[in-house]
Amino acid sequence: MSIYQSLKEQVYEANMEIPRQKLAIYTFGNVSGIDRKAGVVGIKPSGVPYDNLKPSDIVIVDLDNQLVEGNMRPSSDTKTHTLLYKHFEHIGGVCHTHSTYAVAWAQAMRPIPNMGTTHADHLVAAVPVTDVMTDEMITGDYELETGNQILNIFKELNLSPEEVEMVLVACHGPFTWGKDPAKAVYNATVLEELAKMAHLTLTINPNTPTIKQTLIDKHYFRKHGKNAYYGQGC
Amino acid sequence: MSIYQSLKEQVYEANMEIPRQKLAIYTFGNVSGIDRKAGVVGIKPSGVPYDNLKPSDIVIVDLDNQLVEGNMRPSSDTKTHTLLYKHFEHIGGVCHTHSTYAVAWAQAMRPIPNMGTTHADHLVAAVPVTDVMTDEMITGDYELETGNQILNIFKELNLSPEEVEMVLVACHGPFTWGKDPAKAVYNATVLEELAKMAHLTLTINPNTPTIKQTLIDKHYFRKHGKNAYYGQGC
Amino acid sequence: MSIYQSLKEQVYEANMEIPRQKLAIYTFGNVSGIDRKAGVVGIKPSGVPYDNLKPSDIVIVDLDNQLVEGNMRPSSDTKTHTLLYKHFEHIGGVCHTHSTYAVAWAQAMRPIPNMGTTHADHLVAAVPVTDVMTDEMITGDYELETGNQILNIFKELNLSPEEVEMVLVACHGPFTWGKDPAKAVYNATVLEELAKMAHLTLTINPNTPTIKQTLIDKHYFRKHGKNAYYGQGC
Amino acid sequence: MSIYQSLKEQVYEANMEIPRQKLAIYTFGNVSGIDRKAGVVGIKPSGVPYDNLKPSDIVIVDLDNQLVEGNMRPSSDTKTHTLLYKHFEHIGGVCHTHSTYAVAWAQAMRPIPNMGTTHADHLVAAVPVTDVMTDEMITGDYELETGNQILNIFKELNLSPEEVEMVLVACHGPFTWGKDPAKAVYNATVLEELAKMAHLTLTINPNTPTIKQTLIDKHYFRKHGKNAYYGQGC
Numbered sequence: 024m025s026i027y028q029s030l031k032e033q034v035y036e037a038n039m040e041i042p043r044q045k046l047a048i049y050t051f052g053n054v055s056g057i058d059r060k061a062g063v064v065g066i067k068p069s070g071v072p073y074d075n076l077k078p079s080d081i082v083i084v085d086l087d088n089q090l091v092e093g094n095m096r097p098s099s100d101t102k103t104h105t106l107l108y109k110h111f112e113h114i115g116g117v118c119h120t121h122s123t124y125a126v127a128w129a130q131a132m133r134p135i136p137n138m139g140t141t142h143a144d145h146l147v148a149a150v151p152v153t154d155v156m157t158d159e160m161i162t163g164d165y166e167l168e169t170g171n172q173i174l175n176i177f178k179e180l181n182l183s184p185e186e187v188e189m190v191l192v193a194c195h196g197p198f199t200w201g202k203d204p205a206k207a208v209y210n211a212t213v214l215e216e217l218a219k220m221a222h223l224t225l226t227i228n229p230n231t232p233t234i235k236q237t238l239i240d241k242h243y244f245r246k247h248g249k250n251a252y253y254g255q256g257c
Numbered sequence: 258m259s260i261y262q263s264l265k266e267q268v269y270e271a272n273m274e275i276p277r278q279k280l281a282i283y284t285f286g287n288v289s290g291i292d293r294k295a296g297v298v299g300i301k302p303s304g305v306p307y308d309n310l311k312p313s314d315i316v317i318v319d320l321d322n323q324l325v326e327g328n329m330r331p332s333s334d335t336k337t338h339t340l341l342y343k344h345f346e347h348i349g350g351v352c353h354t355h356s357t358y359a360v361a362w363a364q365a366m367r368p369i370p371n372m373g374t375t376h377a378d379h380l381v382a383a384v385p386v387t388d389v390m391t392d393e394m395i396t397g398d399y400e401l402e403t404g405n406q407i408l409n410i411f412k413e414l415n416l417s418p419e420e421v422e423m424v425l426v427a428c429h430g431p432f433t434w435g436k437d438p439a440k441a442v443y444n445a446t447v448l449e450e451l452a453k454m455a456h457l458t459l460t461i462n463p464n465t466p467t468i469k470q471t472l473i474d475k476h477y478f479r480k481h482g483k484n485a486y487y488g489q490g491c
Numbered sequence: 492m493s494i495y496q497s498l499k500e501q502v503y504e505a506n507m508e509i510p511r512q513k514l515a516i517y518t519f520g521n522v523s524g525i526d527r528k529a530g531v532v533g534i535k536p537s538g539v540p541y542d543n544l545k546p547s548d549i550v551i552v553d554l555d556n557q558l559v560e561g562n563m564r565p566s567s568d569t570k571t572h573t574l575l576y577k578h579f580e581h582i583g584g585v586c587h588t589h590s591t592y593a594v595a596w597a598q599a600m601r602p603i604p605n606m607g608t609t610h611a612d613h614l615v616a617a618v619p620v621t622d623v624m625t626d627e628m629i630t631g632d633y634e635l636e637t638g639n640q641i642l643n644i645f646k647e648l649n650l651s652p653e654e655v656e657m658v659l660v661a662c663h664g665p666f667t668w669g670k671d672p673a674k675a676v677y678n679a680t681v682l683e684e685l686a687k688m689a690h691l692t693l694t695i696n697p698n699t700p701t702i703k704q705t706l707i708d709k710h711y712f713r714k715h716g717k718n719a720y721y722g723q724g725c
Numbered sequence: 726m727s728i729y730q731s732l733k734e735q736v737y738e739a740n741m742e743i744p745r746q747k748l749a750i751y752t753f754g755n756v757s758g759i760d761r762k763a764g765v766v767g768i769k770p771s772g773v774p775y776d777n778l779k780p781s782d783i784v785i786v787d788l789d790n791q792l793v794e795g796n797m798r799p800s801s802d803t804k805t806h807t808l809l810y811k812h813f814e815h816i817g818g819v820c821h822t823h824s825t826y827a828v829a830w831a832q833a834m835r836p837i838p839n840m841g842t843t844h845a846d847h848l849v850a851a852v853p854v855t856d857v858m859t860d861e862m863i864t865g866d867y868e869l870e871t872g873n874q875i876l877n878i879f880k881e882l883n884l885s886p887e888e889v890e891m892v893l894v895a896c897h898g899p900f901t902w903g904k905d906p907a908k909a910v911y912n913a914t915v916l917e918e919l920a921k922m923a924h925l926t927l928t929i930n931p932n933t934p935t936i937k938q939t940l941i942d943k944h945y946f947r948k949h950g951k952n953a954y955y956g957q958g959c
Contacts, residue, residue: 127929228366461595
C-alpha cells in the first residue's frame with residue numbers, strides 16, 4: 024500500500040464531489056490536496072471520467088511537478104495547483120471546475136459582486152477575475168502562467184487567500200481552495216451558487232448595489248475568525 | 258426519551274424537506290417548531306449537514322432563547338425565529354432558507370409581484386421585502402433585529418401573518434411560516450417557485466401587470482377561510 | 492371492483508406523470524380521462540399529494556359534474572375539464588398543470604410563438620393565450636368560465652382542437668388535451684419544453700421571426716395526418 | 726444473431742446516453758453509427774421511446790438509405806445522417822437532439838461564439854448555423870436537403886468536419902458527429918453546455934468578445950493533434 028494512501032483517499036473523495044454537486048460534465052475539473060510535511064501533492068489524473076476514478080489513480084507529484092508515484096499523467100492543470108500551494112502557504116486543497124454559472128462570469132470577465140449575505144457568509148470581497156493573459160504567457164508556460172495571473176490579481180487587489188478562497192480566471196473558469204481538498208470543492212459549490220444568485224439578482228434589478236460593509240463584516244466574522252459563533256466550531 | 262420527542266421529530270422531518278426540495282445546499286437553512294403549551298421551540302443545530310442530522314440533534318430553547326435541552330448550539334438565527342413566535346401568535350413553524358430565486362429577489366430588494374393564480378392561491382399580496390437594516394441594527398443584536406425588520410414591514414404594509422406567510426429579508430433571503438413546521442417549509446418551496454415564475458414572467462413581458470383583485474380573492478378564498486372548497490379540507 | 496377500474500387506472504397513471512416530468516410541485520395539477528360510451532369522466536381528487544394517490548382515489552363524475560363514484564371531492568377544476576369534453580368531441584384526456592415556464596408565458600399574457608421545428612412537430616400555430624376574465628366571470632361560475640375562455644379563444648382564432656392541443660389561460664397556466672389522458676400529459680411536457688425554448692430564443696435574439704409556413708407544414712404533416720411518415724404509425 | 730450485432734450495440738448505447746444526459750424528452754433525438762467496411766449504418770428506429778429501446782431494434786440501412794436489416798422504420802432523419810457519412814469521410818457516428826439551449830440558438834439563428842476555454846477545448850470556431858432552407862428544399866427531399874445545408878455552411882465557412890464536430894440547423898436544432906457514436910453524443914452534451922454558457926455570458930456582459938486566437942490554439946491543440954498533452958492519449 025502506498026505511503027500516500029491517506030492523501031490519495033482524501034483527494035479521491037473530493038474529486039467525486041464534482042459530479043455529485045454537478046460542477047462539471049465528463050472529465051472536466053480536478054481537485055488536489057497537499058501533504059506539506061512530505062512536500063507532495065495528490066491530484067486527479069488527466070482525462071479520466073469520474074465513474075472510472077479510483078483512489079489508487081490519484082497521481083502524486085512534488086512541488087516542482089515531478090512525478091513521485093502513479094501510473095497516469097497528472098491533470099494538465101497541475102502547474103497551476105502547485106504554484107498556488109507554493110504561494111498560498113496555509114491552503115491544503117485546490118479545486119478547478121468548469122461549473123456553468125462561474126464559467127459564464129469568467130467569460131464575461133466580470134467580478135461577481137457581493138450583493139447579499141450568502142456571499143458575505145463566505146468571503147469579504149467580490150469574487151475577483153484575473154486579467155486576460157498576454158500572448159507571451161499563453162504560448163509560454165501556459166498552466167504556470169494561469170497560476171501567476173491568480174497571484175497577480177490577489178496582489179493587485181490586496182486580497183488575502185484566507186479571506187477570499189476563490190477566483191475566476193478570465194475566459195476560462197473558477198479556481199477555489201481551502202484548508203483541505205474537501206473545503207476546496209465545498210467552495211466551488213458555493214461559488215457556483217453565488218454566481219447563479221448574482222446573475223439572477225442583476226436580471227431582476229440591474230442597479231442592485233453592493234451590500235454595506237457592516238453587513239459583510241457581520242456575516243463574515245460571525246462564521247470566521249476568533250469571535251465566530253456560527254456553526255459548531257469545527 | 259425526551260419529553261419533547263414529538264416536537265423534535267416534527268422539526269427534524271421539516272428540516273429534511275429542505276434538501277429534498279433543493280431549497281439550500283450544505284448546512285444552509287433551518288426550520289423550527291413551537292410547542293405553545295410547553296413554551297418551547299425546537300430548532301436545527303447550527304452548522305450541521307442535513308445528511309448527518311438526527312431527530313435527537315434538534316435543540317430545545319425557550320422563548321427567551323435559553324437552552325432547555327440539547328447537546329449542540331442552536332441555529333444562529335434562533336432569535337429571529339423566537340421573535341416571530343412571540344409576535345405572530347397563531348404560527349407553529351418557521352423556516353429560513355437560502356433558496357436561489359428567493360434570495361435573488363431579496364438581494365434585488367424587490368417585492369415579488371402577484372401576477373398569477375399560483376401566487377394568489379397562496380397569498381393575497383406581493384411577497385414583501387424588508388428595509389435594509391441600519392448600521393446600529395447590524396452591529397447590535399443582529400438576529401433579533403432581523404426579526405424586528407420583518408415585524409416592521411408587516412406593520413407598515415398592514416399585512417396579516419395568517420394571510421401572508423412569507424417575507425424576504427433585504428440583502429439576505431426568505432423567511433416563511435405556517436401552522437406547523439411542515440407548512441412553513443411547504444411555504445418555502447412555494448415561495449421559491451413563485452420567485453422563479455415571477456422572474457421569468459418579467460423577462461418575457463417586463464410590463465406584466467398585477468392580477469385583478471377579483472382574481473386574487475377568488476383563488477385565495479377558494480382555498481382558505483370558511484368558504485373554501487379547494488383541497489380535502491384538511 | 493369498480494366498473495370504471497380501467498378508466499381510473501389510466502387516469503391515475505397519467506396523473507403520476509406530472510411529478511415524474513416535474514410539471515408541478517405538491518398537489519398542483521390534475522389529469523382527467525373520459526369514457527365516452529359510459530358518459531363519465533375520471534379525475535384526480537382535489538388536494539391529494541401525488542405520493543399518496545392510488546388508482547381507487549380517482550373520482551368519477553358525469554358531464555354535468557355530478558359525483559358518480561368516489562370517496563373524495565373531485566379536483567376543483569372539474570368544470571373546466573367537463574366543458575372541454577362537451578365541446579371538443581374527439582378528445583379523450585385533459586391535463587392542467589402549473590409548470591414553471593408555461594405559467595410564466597400565461598402570466599405574461601403572451602402567446603408562445605412558433606419559432607422552430609420542435610414546436611411545428613406538435614402544433615401548427617402559436618400556443619394561444621385566452622383573454623383575461625371579466626369580474627363577472629370570476630365572481631360567477633369561475634371554473635366553468637375558465638373553460639369558456641378556452642372555447643372563446645379557439646373560436647376567435649379559428650383553431651382546431653385536434654391541431655392545437657394546448658392553451659394558456661391568462662394569469663393562470665396551461666391546459667392541454669389529447670386522444671387519451673397519457674397524450675394530454677405528454678402535451679403538457681412538450682408545452683413546458685416549447686415554453687422554455689421560446690423564452691431562451693427571445694433572450695438570445697429578440698427579433699427571431701416565426702418560422703415559414705412551408706416548414707410548419709412539413710414538420711406537422713410528416714408526423715400527423717394521412718401522409719405521416721414519422722414515428723411507427725401507432 | 727445479426728452480423729451487425731456489434732454496430733447495433735454501439736449505436737444502442739450511444740442512443741441511451743441521450744436521456745441519461747437529458748438531451749431530449751420522449752422519443753426526440755437519434756444517434757447512428759457506420760461500419761465503413763460493410764458500408765452500412767445503424768440508426769435508431771423512428772418514434773420509439775428510449776425506455777423501450779433494445780439493441781435489436783437498431784435499424785441497419787445502406788448509404789442509399791435502403792433497409793438492410795430491421796423490423797422497424799429507421800429514424801425519419803436517416804437521409805441527413807447518411808449524407809453526412811458520404812461527405813465527411815472520417816466520421817463514425819452522428820447524433821441529432823433537440824436539447825434546449827442548442828435549439829434556442831438554432832431558433833435564434835445565431836452561431837454560438839467562442840468566448841472561453843471550455844469552447845476552445847472542443848472546437849476552433851464558433852458553432853456554425855446553417856442558412857434557412859428555401860421553400861423548394863423544404864417541399865422537396867427535406868431530410869436530404871437538411872444534410873445539404875450542413876455541407877453548404879461548412880464549405881462557405883471553410884470548416885473542417887474534424888475540427889468542428891457540431892452544427893446548428895437553423896429553426897431546427899443541433900447535429901453533432903465524431904469518430905464513433907459515443908463521441909457523437911459526447912459532442913451533443915458538450916454543445917448543450919457551451920450553448921448554456923454562451924447564453925449566460927451574454928446576459929451578464931452583452932459585449933463579451935471572442936477569445937484571442939492564441940488562447941483558442943493553445944486549448945484546442947493541447948487536447949487535439951500530434952502535440953496533444955491533455956488526457957491519457959486514448
